[in-house]
Amino acid sequence: MSADPFQDFFQACQDLLSAQVEVPPEAALTVPPRREFGDLSSNVAFVLAKPLRRAPRQIAQELVAKIDPSTSPLVAKAEVAGAGYINFYMDYEAFAAHALETIRAEGAAYGTSEPEKRLRVLVEHTSVNPNKEWHIGHARNCVLGDVIARLYRHAGHEVEVQNYIDDTGKQATDSLYALRYFQPEPQPETKYDHFVGEHYVRLHRILGREEDARAELKALEGQPLEGEDAAKAEVLRAELAQIAEVKAGIVELMHHVEHGEYVQDICRVLDAQLQTAWSLGASYDLLSWEGDIVRSGLFQEAMDKIKGSPYVYVAESGPKAGCLVMNMTDFWEGGKATEDDVLEKVLVRSNGIPTYEGKDIAYQMWKFGLLENDVRFRLYTVQPDGRELRTTWREGEARRRPKVDVVINVIGAPQSYAQAVVYTAMRVTGHEEEYRNSRHLAYGMVYLPSGSMSGRKGIGISADEVLQSTVDEAYERVKAKRAAELPEDEMRRIAEAVGRSAVRYFMVQFNPSKDVLFEIDQVLSLDGNTSSYLQYANVRTESLMRKAADEGLDMAAIWQEAGSLQLSELADEEKDLVSALARYPGVIARALAALAPNILTDYAFELAGLFTQFYHKCAVLKAETPELVRRRLALSRATNQVFMNTFGILGLDKLDVM
RNA sequence: GCCCCUGUAGCUCAGUGGACAAGAGCAACUGCCUUCUAAGCAGUGGGUCGCAGGUUCGAAUCCUGCCAGGGGUACCA
Numbered sequence: 001m002s003a004d005p006f007q008d009f010f011q012a013c014q015d016l017l018s019a020q021v022e023v024p025p026e027a028a029l030t031v032p033p034r035r036e037f038g039d040l041s042s043n044v045a046f047v048l049a050k051p052l053r054r055a056p057r058q059i060a061q062e063l064v065a066k067i068d069p070s071t072s073p074l075v076a077k078a079e080v081a082g083a084g085y086i087n088f089y090m091d092y093e094a095f096a097a098h099a100l101e102t103i104r105a106e107g108a109a110y111g112t113s114e115p116e117k118r119l120r121v122l123v124e125h126t127s128v129n130p131n132k133e134w135h136i137g138h139a140r141n142c143v144l145g146d147v148i149a150r151l152y153r154h155a156g157h158e159v160e161v162q163n164y165i166d167d168t169g170k171q172a173t174d175s176l177y178a179l180r181y182f183q184p185e186p187q188p189e190t191k192y193d194h195f196v197g198e199h200y201v202r203l204h205r206i207l208g209r210e211e212d213a214r215a216e217l218k219a220l221e222g223q224p225l226e227g228e229d230a231a232k233a234e235v236l237r238a239e240l241a242q243i244a245e246v247k248a249g250i251v252e253l254m255h256h257v258e259h260g261e262y263v264q265d266i267c268r269v270l271d272a273q274l275q276t277a278w279s280l281g282a283s284y285d286l287l288s289w290e291g292d293i294v295r296s297g298l299f300q301e302a303m304d305k306i307k308g309s310p311y312v313y314v315a316e317s318g319p320k321a322g323c324l325v326m327n328m329t330d331f332w333e334g335g336k337a338t339e340d341d342v343l344e345k346v347l348v349r350s351n352g353i354p355t356y357e358g359k360d361i362a363y364q365m366w367k368f369g370l371l372e373n374d375v376r377f378r379l380y381t382v383q384p385d386g387r388e389l390r391t392t393w394r395e396g397e398a399r400r401r402p403k404v405d406v407v408i409n410v411i412g413a414p415q416s417y418a419q420a421v422v423y424t425a426m427r428v429t430g431h432e433e434e435y436r437n438s439r440h441l442a443y444g445m446v447y448l449p450s451g452s453m454s455g456r457k458g459i460g461i462s463a464d465e466v467l468q469s470t471v472d473e474a475y476e477r478v479k480a481k482r483a484a485e486l487p488e489d490e491m492r493r494i495a496e497a498v499g500r501s502a503v504r505y506f507m508v509q510f511n512p513s514k515d516v517l518f519e520i521d522q523v524l525s526l527d528g529n530t531s532s533y534l535q536y537a538n539v540r541t542e543s544l545m546r547k548a549a550d551e552g553l554d555m556a557a558i559w560q561e562a563g564s565l566q567l568s569e570l571a572d573e574e575k576d577l578v579s580a581l582a583r584y585p586g587v588i589a590r591a592l593a594a595l596a597p598n599i600l601t602d603y604a605f606e607l608a609g610l611f612t613q614f615y616h617k618c619a620v621l622k623a624e625t626p627e628l629v630r631r632r633l634a635l636s637r638a639t640n641q642v643f644m645n646t647f648g649i650l651g652l653d654k655l656d657v658m
Numbered sequence: 659g660c661c662c663c664u665g666u667a668g669c670u671c672a673g674u675g676g677a678c679a680a681g682a683g684c685a686a687c688u689g690c691c692u693u694c695u696a697a698g699c700a701g702u703g704g705g706u707c708g709c710a711g712g713u714u715c716g717a718a719u720c721c722u723g724c725c726a727g728g729g730g731u732a733c734c735a
Contacts, residue, residue, distance in 0.1 A: 026675090028675065028676080028677090030675080030676095030677085032677090032678085033677085033678080033679085033680095034678090034679090037678075041677080041678095043676080043677060046676095046677075046715070046716080049715075050715090055715095056715075081678070082677080082678040083677085083678070083715070083716085084677095084678095084715090085677070085678070169735070170735055171735085319732095319733085320733065322733085323733055325733095334661085334662085346732085346733050348733090349733040350733060351733075353733085355732095355733070355734095355735095356734095356735075412729095413662085413663065413728095413729065413730090414728095414729055414730065415730090416661095416662060416663085416729085416730070417661085417662080417729095417730055417731065418730090420662095442662095442663085444663080444664085444728090444729095445728085445729085447728095452728090474697090477697065478697090481695085481696095481697080482695095498697085509671085509672095510670090510671065510672090511671085511672085513663065513664080514663085514664070514671085515663085515664075515727095515728070515729095516670090516671095517669095517670070517671095519669090519670075521684090522669095522670065522683090522684075525683095525684075525697095526697055527683085527684080527697060527698095528682085528683040528684060528697095529670095529671085529672095529682065529683040529684085530683085530697085532697050533683095533697070533698090535697085536695080536697055536698075537698095539695070539697095540694080540695070540698095543694070543695065544694060547694060548694095598671095598672080602672060602673095602682090605682080605683085606682090609682090612698070612699075613699080615694080615698090615699095616698080616699055616700085617699095619693095619694070620694060621694050622693085622694065657695085658695080658697070
């Protein structure tokens with residue numbers, strides 16, 4: 001017996017079958033659609049029908065006749081059903097004992113067996129340009145990455161979370177320039193990233209006029225100008241002159257930014273953005289600044305290394321003459337490519353400036369520990385959850401990098417091609433293993449009912465706003481319900497927990513690959529399939545245990561003997577609950593393998609529903625016999641344990657009252 | 659043009675290791691709070707699983723072709 005009760009039942013059924021017949025690998029043992037069909041169902045008879053040239057039902061009947069369930073404590077019986085399914089039924093009494101005992105013994109570790117190999121995993125997420133406030137799409141990235149990191153940690157792996165700071169890019173420069181250009185009055189009451197973002201958008205309103213102004217002027221200049229037209233042309237010329245001035249100013253400023261002269265200013269924006277991350281319950285281990293990676297010589301070393309490959313060379317002619325290019329033709333797996341030029345990727349332009357892919361290749365090589373040089377780093381701050389946050393820095397300790405096994409980059413789906421280029425560079429340089437262990441968690445965009453968001457135009461909903469609205473809504477709810485019994489600060493605390501959790505849940509409840517339509521009402525409702533439902537179900541487990549203690553029952557003692565309680569004649573609701581609790585480890589494994597947190601949210605919602613049904617149908621504290629009370633308290637305690645573990649991974653807040 | 663992702667109920671989404679009657683939440687409608695918290699429960703109505711072929715005992719799921727939406731495909735950032 002293992003720490004995965006459902007897997008044990010699965011294995012038991014599998015063994016019973018294999019003892020009678022060689023089970024082909026394509027035969028499946030799956031959970032049937034309805035409980036009348038048992039707890040696991042095998043289609044092996046269908047698969048064997050063809051090679052044996054016999055009817056599936058006949059094969060199934062012969063197999064079932066030979067199977068002896070009494071040799072397996074968890075299996076009650078096997079039956080033939082339908083056209084030839086072999087349905088296995090659990091011995092629920094034995095199974096419930098095993099499940100409860102496992103959950104009790106494993107506790108916070110329940111759900112994850114010791115990994116065969118403890119991996120070092122590097123998760124990069126967030127990586128938002130430090131130039132304006134986050135919108136909800138950034139929040140999706142952050143929460144997805146945070147949950148993936150927590151999943152790996154829960155599974156016993158060693159995780160480092162990095163947040164890449166593009167401090168030398170155009171966006172950061174634009175914002176810095178906007179502040180110099182407009183010289184706005186400081187607004188201490190406005191969160192700094194919002195303040196800067198406002199002026200960034202203002203700057204782009206000016207720049208965005210260029211094309212139109214040019215066209216309008218051209219239309220006017222076709223004829224002799226007089227009166228109103230002459231004045232209008234003058235205005236347009238002035239506008240274009242202003243645009244030219246701004247653009248020149250940005251280019252000039254860019255040189256200074258690239259030399260790291262404005263790190264302090266960028267930190268101010270970054271710090272405001274980090275507040276958003278922390279209020280969403282996320283944290284990081286390292287801030288990786290692009291400027292530091294370039295200045296520390298990592299980029300140069302990576303390019304020198306990659307130049308050693310026969311597939312990397314300076315193009316001598318053609319449109320890419322003078323560029324350092326990488327020919328990926330022999331290595332490309334990122335989709336069926338037919339046009340050769342797509343596969344000849346520029347890494348360094350003819351003017352010596354690297355492309356994004358070029359820089360990202362260096363970063364990826366550094367992540368895997370493939371470079372000799374290293375950045376220096378220092379402590380940046382201690383985060384609200386107590387985790388230390390480090391940052392790369394121009395001076396300080398040298399960072400001794402351990403070998404990393406897996407690199408997961410949480411980056412939007414539009415960057416799929418660029419990511420494929422970066423990973424392909426690993427195999428081009430002979431690092432096949434690193435190539436295979438590079439994973440792009442490509443997530444879909446977040447859209448508003450009004451269309452897509454645009455950072456430049458300032459269209460979108462900020463993550464801070466969404467969070468605040470949700471907390472406000474939760475506050476109204478808790479106040480309407482509990483104003484009489486709870487103090488103000490307690491209601492505030494609950495509202496924070498409910499609001500934060502609701503936003504997090506929304507961000508990961510969909511398949512990552514899908515685009516998400518963000519409707520604020522769906523988050524604000526706090527009804528139905530939301531984190532509130534899970535929190536509410538868990539509050540009920542808490543409440544039951546509290547009341548049990550009030551009635552003089554020794555909860556700890558009951559839980560201690562969970563596996564040896566009276567577990568016969570379980571009600572259907574109890575069976576369903578036990579079965580769901582036992583399936584938790586498998587859910588974790590699937591979510592991890594697929595990098596899909598929505599597998600876990602789906603499960604958690606189902607579990608909450610099953611517990612709620614149990615709660616409504618089966619009296620716990622008021623059950624008919626003391627034995628029944630103890631059993632149902634143990635089931636509640638077990639559910640509470642699985643909720644705790646699930647909440648830990650999803651980063652949802654546990655509540656005692658709501 | 660080529661490549662990738664997506665198309666399931668009015669809306670938002672699960673299900674894509676093939677399996678015996680397509681699921682959930684929201685919205686609509688009907689009931690249920692002196693009874694372990696009604697952010698809840700029970701129930702009703704609502705679907706040619708984008709379309710057309712194919713493979714199979716069996717297809718929302720696999721294959722082919724089409725249609726629709728989004729993204730990518732630059733020495734852009």
